[in-house]
Structure formats: structure tokens, C-alpha cells
Amino acid sequence: MNRTKAEQVFRSYTDNYDSSDVKIKLKIDHTFRVAEIADRIAEGIGADRDFAWLSGLLHDIGRFEQVKRYGTFYDAVSIDHAELSADILFKDGLFAEFEKALFSDVSSDENIFLNEDKKKLLETVIRLHNKLAVPDGLDEETLMYTRILRDADKADIFRVLTEPPYDGRNERIINDGEPASDKIMELVKERRCVPRGITETEFESLVSHCCMAFELEYKVSRNIVAKQGYLDVLMNLDVKNDTVRDQLKTVRDEMQKCWAEAVR
Ligand SMILES: [Fe+2]
Structure with missing residues (x-):
């Protein structure tokens, strides 16, 4: 699979949007990091690895x-951005552009993605990447690639949350953070993701972001997150309020x- 060419298609697609807009740039950077992390989880x-990387790219x-x-x-x-992503790729036909690029230098029988099942798999994985929970009843393969992508996405979110503009939020929490509600802390003790x-x-929003790490599916993902250190930064903010400090300790x-x- 030609990753360089796939990246070129991605970049020419995003060139249609204003990359001087920080929001756009943020998502371009996020995309490449998620692709790379998904690759590493798949390896682990x-x-x-190619399939996982591609799910991250798209x-x-x-x-x-x-x-x-x-x-x-x-x-x-x-709008639900995961559904929109899958619709743009598989209903509006953008995926065909990627497909051409991905396999431009291999013979068609080496081309795993031309297989309809693989395309369907990719579409499903993309649609499910942002849902609060993965639905029951998925086959093993769909479940695995869905987990890989969701883990990779979460892993990079912890980085985003330590950088601008979120560093400002963290600063405000340090100085004036108010304690989280009992309801939120109940979810922490149940080790569950906080519904949007x-x-x-x-501070509640920070706690909810940290809680995403309860649901990292694979040990290799947890190791990546631990090594990155961003989650640690968030869970160890030097907050001034004693109750908030205790609550962060509970999260840790x-x-x-x-x-x-x-178990995995
Ligand atoms: Fe997303």
C-alpha cells in the first residue's frame, strides 16, 4: 500500500479548506498522529498495520x-462528524480517489482494499470511532479495528488537551477549578466514560477527558499513552483547591x- 500517495490525496483534499485556520491545522496534525498510533497498536x-493506518488517515x-x-x-x-466522514468517503465517492492512490504501484491481485468486505469494514470502523460505546454484535475483525482506531484517537486527544487552546483551560483549572459533581465522581469510581x-x-470536562483512558482497549495503547505522558500531565495538574486536588487523586x-x- 502506497502511504505516501494516500497522504498526498489527503493533503490535496484538505487544501480545499483554509489551513491558516488553526482548527483545520489542528485536525490535519491530529489525523497524521492518529494514523501513526493506529499503526503502532496494530503492530503490537x-x-x-496498513489497514489500521488507513483508518486513522480517513x-x-x-x-x-x-x-x-x-x-x-x-x-x-x-453534525455527527464520524457519519459525515464515512458519507463523504463512501457515499460521495472520495474513497475511490484514495483507492487509486493506495494501489497505484501494486498489481490488482495484491489489492486487499478492492474487496467489498474490506471497504465495508473500513466504513463501519470510521462510523463507530466517536460513539460513546461500541455496539454489541460486531464480528471479531470489526471489533478489533474499531478498538484500534478508538484507542489511537483517544491517545492523541490527551496530547491535544495539553496544548493551546487547552493549556489555558488547564491554567484556569489550576487556579480556580471548582469541584466536580457527585454524579461525575460516581462515574470515575465506576471507571466509565462520562457521557457528553x-x-x-x-474541571468536569477535564475529568471526563481523563475518563476516556478507562476505556483504552489494549495494553499496547495504554503503554503508548503512558509513554507519551500527556494523560499524566492532565491527572497531575497542581490545582489549588483541596477538594479538586482530592478528586484528581481519585481519578489517578x-x-x-x-x-x-x-485483561487485554
Ligand atoms: Fe473523530
């Missing part, structure tokens, strides 16, 4: 159209137990 668990392609149409990445007030829309303060303690008990 013995999955098809998973957020709808983000550019989302921000152009609605001026926001907030799905709740605009129930967080009311910046639960994370440690959760990761120690994980």
Missing part, C-alpha cells in the same frame, strides 16, 4: 466540511487500578 497486537475527514459548514467541531450542535453533555465546568487512583486489572 498483530493486526494489519477517520476524521468529515471534520473539514463540518467546520466549514458549522464553524465548530462540537457534534451536538452541528453532562459536564458543566471546565482509579486509573491505576483500572489499568492494573485490564
